[in-house]
Amino acid sequence: MNGNGLFERTQILVGDEGIKKLHNSHILLAGLGGVGSFAAEVLIRAGIGRLTLIDSDVVAPSNINRQLPATIETIGQKKVTLVGQRLASINPDCRITLNDIFLTSENIPEILDQAQPDWVIDAIDSLNCKVSLIIESQIRAYKVASSMGAGGKVNPSMLQIGDVLDSNICPLARLVRQRLRRRNCQRGVLAVWSLEKPMPHLPPEETTRGRPRAVNGTISYLPALFGLTLAGEVLRRIIEKQDPQQRMIDD
Numbered sequence: 001m002n003g004n005g006l007f008e009r010t011q012i013l014v015g016d017e018g019i020k021k022l023h024n025s026h027i028l029l030a031g032l033g034g035v036g037s038f039a040a041e042v043l044i045r046a047g048i049g050r051l052t053l054i055d056s057d058v059v060a061p062s063n064i065n066r067q068l069p070a071t072i073e074t075i076g077q078k079k080v081t082l083v084g085q086r087l088a089s090i091n092p093d094c095r096i097t098l099n100d101i102f103l104t105s106e107n108i109p110e111i112l113d114q115a116q117p118d119w120v121i122d123a124i125d126s127l128n129c130k131v132s133l134i135i136e137s138q139i140r141a142y143k144v145a146s147s148m149g150a151g152g153k154v155n156p157s158m159l160q161i162g163d164v165l166d167s168n169i170c171p172l173a174r175l176v177r178q179r180l181r182r183r184n185c186q187r188g189v190l191a192v193w194s195l196e197k198p199m200p201h202l203p204p205e206e207t208t209r210g211r212p213r214a215v216n217g218t219i220s221y222l223p224a225l226f227g228l229t230l231a232g233e234v235l236r237r238i239i240e241k242q243d244p245q246q247r248m249i250d251d
Contacts, residue, residue, distance in 0.1 A: 018239040025238050026050040028117035032079045034223025035147045036123030037068035042231035044087040050095040052115045055080040056102040066223045105132040122146040131179040145190040145234050148173040150223040151216025152198030164191035192230045
């Protein structure tokens with residue numbers, strides 16, 4: 001493993017066994033926007049040994065207020081390439097697979113079968129794809145963590161962590177729950193959501209792919225906090241011998 005001191009402070013907290021667990025873990029991360037780009041940063045700095053990154057988007061000027069790869073200089077460039085380059089410069093020993101792919105319900109099964117990750121982290125916006133990614137991951141017994149809506153919110157103290165079927169208040173989470181239940185989703189999907197009622201969004205805008213999407217207001221820290229929290233909870237579950245959520249149920 002990398003001998004430049006990257007893991008010295010982490011080893012104090014998690015020990016050699018924790019470092020080994022992280023190094024031996026493979027995480028598939030879908031979506032590298034405001035949530036996913038910060039999740040990727042957390043995962044690489046913690047010592048995850050293998051990452052599969054998926055995103056087909058390019059940096060737009062409106063991304064600069066909240067997305068890690070977005071700067072004036074990177075407008076128009078592929079997010080997956082930018083994030084991959086950044087992560088490789090942090091830990092070149094990590095095995096990183098970059099997929100410039102727009103996820104659909106049709107291609108998700110093949111992508112999951114090829115990757116065979118230990119964990120799937122969902123940081124995508126499209127409702128249909130989000131639900132399909134969760135369901136197909138669960139079918140394959142892959143552990144999955146999903147971000148609910150970070151847009152239209154400003155209060156960092158209202159974030160919640162738990163099973164997606166227990167989520168509430170968040171409009172996106174409500175739609176996700178409804179569709180997951182229709183497809184007989186089982187409990188066990190880790191989720192991050194907010195109890196804050198979102199502020200009104202702008203009318204839907206046309207996109208190059210899929211249906212028009214509503215434009216939510218965003219602020220620099222909220223999507224990042226979703227990504228940091230989601231990745232942090234996944235890392236805790238990798239490091240600890242027993243799933244923290246299951247331990248709370250047992251207690």
